[in-house]
Each structure stands twice: as structure tokens, then as C-alpha cells.
Amino acid sequence: MGAFSFEPLTLPDAAERLRAEVRAFLAREMAVIPAVIRAQSWSGSDAAFSRKLGAQGWLGMTWPKKYGGHERSMLERYVMLEEMLAAGAPVGAHWIADRQSGPLLLRFGSEAQRMEHLPAIARGERFFCIGMSEPDSGSDLAAVRSRAEKQPDGSWRVNGRKLWTSGAHVAHCMIALLRTSTESKHGGLTQFLIDMKTPGISVRPIRDLAGHSHFNEVTFDNVRLPATAIIGQEGQGWSQVTAELAFERSGPERFLSCFRLIAEMLRIAGKNPGERATAAFGRLYAHLATLRRMSLSVAGRLSRGEDPALEAAMVKDLGALFEQDIPQLAHDLFGIAPDAHGARDYERVLAELTMASPSFSLRGGTREILRGIIARGLGLR
Amino acid sequence: MDDTRAILENAVNGLLMEEVTQKLLHESEEGAFAGALWAKLEAQGLIAIFDGLENPFLLAGAIIRACGRQALPLPLPETLVVHAVLPDELRNTLGTTPIALAETVAREGSSWVFGRAAFGRQSTNVLGLYDGTLIFARKAELAGKGEAIARDPRDTLRAAAVETATPKHDLTALAAMMRASQMAGAIERVLELTVRYATERVQFGKPIGNFQAIQQQLAILAGESAAATRAADAAWEEADRGGNVRIAAAIAKARAGEAAGKAASIAHQVHGAIGFTAEHVLHHFTRRLWTWRSEWGHESHWHGELGRHVLMLGAEGLWPDIATPA
Numbered sequence A: 001m002g003a004f005s006f007e008p009l010t011l012p013d014a015a016e017r018l019r020a021e022v023r024a025f026l027a028r029e030m031a032v033i034p035a036v037i038r039a040q041s042w043s044g045s046d047a048a049f050s051r052k053l054g055a056q057g058w059l060g061m062t063w064p065k066k067y068g069g070h071e072r073s074m075l076e077r078y079v080m081l082e083e084m085l086a087a088g089a090p091v092g093a094h095w096i097a098d099r100q101s102g103p104l105l106l107r108f109g110s111e112a113q114r115m116e117h118l119p120a121i122a123r124g125e126r127f128f129c130i131g132m133s134e135p136d137s138g139s140d141l142a143a144v145r146s147r148a149e150k151q152p153d154g155s156w157r158v159n160g161r162k163l164w165t166s167g168a169h170v171a172h173c174m175i176a177l178l179r180t181s182t183e184s185k186h187g188g189l190t191q192f193l194i195d196m197k198t199p200g201i202s203v204r205p206i207r208d209l210a211g212h213s214h215f216n217e218v219t220f221d222n223v224r225l226p227a228t229a230i231i232g233q234e235g236q237g238w239s240q241v242t243a244e245l246a247f248e249r250s251g252p253e254r255f256l257s258c259f260r261l262i263a264e265m266l267r268i269a270g271k272n273p274g275e276r277a278t279a280a281f282g283r284l285y286a287h288l289a290t291l292r293r294m295s296l297s298v299a300g301r302l303s304r305g306e307d308p309a310l311e312a313a314m315v316k317d318l319g320a321l322f323e324q325d326i327p328q329l330a331h332d333l334f335g336i337a338p339d340a341h342g343a344r345d346y347e348r349v350l351a352e353l354t355m356a357s358p359s360f361s362l363r364g365g366t367r368e369i370l371r372g373i374i375a376r377g378l379g380l381r
Numbered sequence B: 001m002d003d004t005r006a007i008l009e010n011a012v013n014g015l016l017m018e019e020v021t022q023k024l025l026h027e028s029e030e031g032a033f034a035g036a037l038w039a040k041l042e043a044q045g046l047i048a049i050f051d052g053l054e055n056p057f058l059l060a061g062a063i064i065r066a067c068g069r070q071a072l073p074l075p076l077p078e079t080l081v082v083h084a085v086l087p088d089e090l091r092n093t094l095g096t097t098p099i100a101l102a103e104t105v106a107r108e109g110s111s112w113v114f115g116r117a118a119f120g121r122q123s124t125n126v127l128g129l130y131d132g133t134l135i136f137a138r139k140a141e142l143a144g145k146g147e148a149i150a151r152d153p154r155d156t157l158r159a160a161a162v163e164t165a166t167p168k169h170d171l172t173a174l175a176a177m178m179r180a181s182q183m184a185g186a187i188e189r190v191l192e193l194t195v196r197y198a199t200e201r202v203q204f205g206k207p208i209g210n211f212q213a214i215q216q217q218l219a220i221l222a223g224e225s226a227a228a229t230r231a232a233d234a235a236w237e238e239a240d241r242g243g244n245v246r247i248a249a250a251i252a253k254a255r256a257g258e259a260a261g262k263a264a265s266i267a268h269q270v271h272g273a274i275g276f277t278a279e280h281v282l283h284h285f286t287r288r289l290w291t292w293r294s295e296w297g298h299e300s301h302w303h304g305e306l307g308r309h310v311l312m313l314g315a316e317g318l319w320p321d322i323a324t325p326a
Helices: A013-032 A035-043 A047-056 A074-087 A092-108 A111-122 A237-247 A259-269 A275-303 A309-334 A345-361 A367-377 B002-019 B022-029 B035-043 B056-070 B076-085 B171-200 B212-241 B245-276 B282-292 B299-322
Strands: A128-131 A147-150 A156-166 A173-179 A189-195 A201-206 A215-225 B100-108 B111-118 B126-130 B133-137 B141-144 B154-159 B163-165
Touching: A013 A047, A013 A074, A035 A074, A035 A092, A035 A259, A035 A345, A047 A092, A074 A275, A074 B299, A092 A111, A092 A128, A092 A173, A092 A189, A092 A237, A128 A156, A147 A173, A156 A173, A156 A189, A156 A201, A173 A237, A189 A215, A189 A237, A259 A275, A259 A309, A259 A345, A259 B299, A275 A309, A275 B212, A275 B245, A275 B299, A309 A345, A309 A367, A309 B212, A367 B212, B002 B035, B002 B056, B022 B282, B056 B076, B056 B171, B056 B212, B076 B100, B076 B171, B100 B154, B111 B126, B111 B133, B126 B171, B171 B212, B171 B245, B171 B282, B212 B245, B245 B282, B245 B299
Parallel strands: A128 A173, B100 B126
Antiparallel strands: A147 A156, A156 A215, A173 A189, A201 A215, B100 B111, B111 B154, B126 B133, B133 B163, B141 B154
16 A cells, blocks of 8 residues: 555464574573673674584575575574574674675676685685775765776776775675776676785774774775676676665664663663663563564565565664664663673673664665665655 | 455555545534444444454454544444454344443442543443453443544443443453554554655745655654554454464554654644644644554553563563564
8 A cells, every 4th residue: 555564474383493493502602602792793703603603504594505505494594693683693704795795696696606605605614795885985885986997808907995894804705896987877887706815905904983893994906806706797786786785674683783782781670670661671672572573574575585675774774773772771771881891791781882883873874875765665756 | 364454454445535534524523423434334344343254353453554544533443342352242232333432430329430432422332441340331321521632532421230241352452452553544644645745845946855854754754654553463463363462562552652753743844834724634643643642551651561571571581572473
């Protein structure tokens, strides 16, 4: 009837059976991981943990077996993901490769690219980063200036700078959006698969306000790439990237980033924190339950091969508001200063997530860009 | 299951869109009873749905949301909720007559007083809850007129003789779900009206919907609409599954109530002065949103109940509860 719809979804029995397996695994593995590391969740990187998930068959879950995948359903993958995030598992190392780069290669990559990278991603041994943003290309992604120039022998020479590249310091490969023609803004872009060990690439960590170095500046100085480095078609980078971003906007990571803080807040609150705090937890629960139902609904549509891009943008926008409310609420209720070196887990987790929270409505499309997408879906632009 | 809901929802919306004109709304708000429309609802089989139909709650939720979309000034939502909670032998005696639903019940001497009875003056039948027991009167008399800013009747009824029964379902929860679904429907309509206005109204040489400031506000309104509808529908789904209806109802009423306030505020801001006039249709929906969000437990009330649930679950119990098969 309207421009958008969120139909109910009941998870299949196979997904619920998998949930029990994942919980048993997490019960074994998470006991030794400190609360503040759990708070980082999908920003936290732990290569050994990624390899364990690969051994469990939980990476590349939905991909064909010939590429090292496991041919499980998208809804099984959803359940595995939400359990990981709720537990605060350190899934950051393989996150981009599993969520975004692998599916992109499956869709647009050459057979050789798939065979070379997908099995390694599924084993939890190969990590990717995404080279999209640049100093003058943030929300206006098509303004990318880093150049790839075709050489007489068919190879490419790359010069330029990528910015805010999460995980570039641990990634083995980058999928970069580069300008191959200046004739058309959107039509002159091409995606390349780049080995991060290629000569001429330098990675400089950028310290964020919390003191972490999750993201980086990556400089290309006359970097030579073989002709086979192109992903998909020359000049089709923009439409490929648009498809890729859809993988980024609908998952449970869009409302569970602060779940570990909720857990710590409940520990601080005890059983009887008074009427105001009780009601605040109730409101939080109503929002969380509703967001999960909306997110499941989007997952259901994705699993049926539909393209709910508008609904995904709505979940991400509401999800980021919810996630950002939580450190604010913690402050309002308890008035305990966030302290990265505090004695209590609560202080350290609050410190971590208070400082991380501005990024929730920036990464994967800013709030303003998402609302523009929603407005377009409503027929306003 | 979803198809049945969609077909029925389309049928109800089609009928109500044609019948619930602004003229009918004005007349009803001045005190007229839209009896001819009630007869059409009867003829469409929209009232006796708790009589052997599969997934009756899903259907009830869809019908009630459609009623909210059109601001239907008749007690169809109330009558459906009454049918859902009454034991079969009592419900079977009622046919398809409109039934008033009272938010409070008190004893005064030998008579029963039903307070804030929705559409009380339009029915001699009224149901309420007293100390966990259903109190049903067939011959209630109008003891006082009232109306919230919805300008739908919220009357006081008095009865000497009543029948009592044990509720088949949690009346408070179902009544909260009823208001949640009405709000979800009305918010959907408010969103439609506001988007249409923004594309039609020209200022500074272009439709105001071209301005990013307006677009961003409408995107927020759309998100609130989606959340209210999903939360409200989910509660009726839970009722058909036999799950924890009380919690689902609390989520629905609290989330839809919060959305109602934000939606009304954005809609009026975008509509400007014309939306503030009696002549414009917007207020039929926003006045009802401001009424329905207070009835059968406002947001803080249900937040409190949910909060006690969360505190009982504790840090380790919260996630398993949220992820319980829905």
C-alpha cells in the first residue's frame, strides 16, 4: 500500500538449531574476553578468532561450496551474526570480507578472483578493506579522484589517496573504487582488487578520538596492477558499489553496537534501581525488540531475492539513533564518569562506547545521506 | 497468512476510504451515529471474526489498523476486542451489535458504573474489567457524556444488572494493542497526507518537499510510522501464536505511542497554518493520536512494566529473551 513495508518473519527451525550451536561455541570462547573488548564487537579485530569461525563453517556461510562456502541460508547467517554481536565477539578482522567483499566478488568477480580469494575468506585467513572514501570524497562518493591509468601493456598505474579505510592495517586485500576516466563523473569509475603488499602502497594509521587506530590513510604511489585486477567491468564501478552498499545497511550490526553497554548498565542497576531507571530500561527494550523485528523483516526479503533498499536505510537510521541513545541514557541514569582505566567494567565499556558512538551515524552512509534515500523512496526527490 | 491479512486489509481500507468522508467525520464528531456504515461493516463480515476463523487476531489487528487509517468514528475496534475476550457462550448471544468498552469499572451502591466508555452513548452493551473479572451489562444507561479531544464518545454508563465472566484473554493487553494499531494506521495516513502536501505546496518557486530540511523531517516520520506498524502488528501475531501477549502489547503500545507524538508534531510542522485549521483533514488524525496514546496505559506506564521484565531478566537474560523465536 505504501512506499515501504515490513512484513513479519518467522525464522526457520534450521536457524534456531544453529543458534543453539553458536551459543554453545560462544559460551566456551567468550569467557576469557574482557568486557571492554566485547564492547568493540565488530570494530574489534582478532585474527585467531576469525580462523575459529572459519573452522566452524560460519564464514562465507551462504556461498557455493565450490568457493569454500557452506550453502547455508541467509537467515541462518543472520542468526549466527546476531548471536556474535550480542555476545560482543571480536569479529572485526573478517567482517568486511565476509559481509561485503566476498558477496561482491561472487556477483561481479572473475572466476579466477573467486577461486583465489573466496575459499581463503571462508577459512578466516584473508581479510579485506574497502577503498572508497578520499580526502575530497566522503558522502559525495562519486567525487573519487584517485586515478588508475591504463598502460600500453594493459596493466594499470594507480596514484592517489584513500582515507578512513577501516582495517587497512590488517587487511590482505583492498577493493578500491578508482577513477579510470574523467569524461563522466559516475561512468568513469572502476573497482579494482588490490593486494596490499603491492609495492608503492603505504598505510598510515589514523588515531581516532578514543586513541584507537581502526582506520587509516592509504597512499598509492605509482602502484602497478595487472589487467586482471579489475572487478567486473571498466566504468561500471558506480553501479557495482551501489549494489555493494546494500549489503552494508540492513544487518543486526546496525542496532546492536551498544548491546554490551546495556548488559553493563543492567549489572550496575541491580534489581531495584527506582521507577525512572526501570521505565528507561523498558523504553529501551521496546525499541530494541521493534528494531529486531524490522531488521528480521528486511532479512526475510533479502533471503527471497528482493531488494528492500529503502527499508534497509530506515532500519539503519533508526538503529543508529537507538545505539547513540544508549551511552546518553547510561549517563543520565547513573552519572558515573566514563573511564577507560576505571576499576569497573561499566566505566570502561561506557568510555569505549561513548567515544565510538559518533561513528554510528557516519559509517556506511551518514544519517543525512540515508534520510535522503528514504525521502527519495517516499517520492520526494 | 500474510495474504489473508493483505486481502482483508485492502477490502476494509477500500470500504472505509469511500465511506469515511470528512463530512461523516464532522457529523460524527458533532454527535451523530453512523448507523448506515455500521450496517455495511456487518454486511462485509468484519465484525464476527472471532467465530471460527483462522488466525483471528491477525485479522483483528489488520481491521483495527485500517480503522485507524480512516479515523473510523465507530466502535468496531472495541467490539472486536470485546468479542475476543468474552467466553463463547456469552459472545454468541451478541450478534453484531456495537459494544462499548469502558476503561474503568466501579461499584456504587447496588449499581455498576462504567467510566470512559468508548462510544458508550451509541450502545446499551458495555464491557469492562473489575478486579480481574469481566463485567458485562446489556442494558446500561447513559449517566454522563464525555469525549476526549478525539471527539469520539468517552461516556459514563450505569447498570443495575450485569453478567460476569472470566476473560479468555488479557483485556488490558488487547485494548492496548487496539489503540496501538489504531495509532499505527493513523500515522500511516498522516505520513501520506504530509508527503502529498509537501509535493503540492509551492514556496520559493518549488514544492517544499524539494527542500532537504523538509525531506529529513519526512524521513523521520516514515521511520516512526514503520516502527509503530511493525510493533503493533507483531502483538497480534503473538496472540495467534499463543505467545507472551502481555509483553508484545506493552511493546506495541509504548512504541506506537512514542511514534504518535513525533508523527503529529512533524506532520503539523510541515503542513504549516493550513494543517491547523478545522477545514483541513489532518486534525481528525492528530487529535485521535493525542487521545489514543493516553488510553489503556500511556508510554511510561508500559515502559514501567517492560522495565520490570528487563530487570528480572538481568544482563545475561536479556538477549535470549529478545531473540526468543518470534
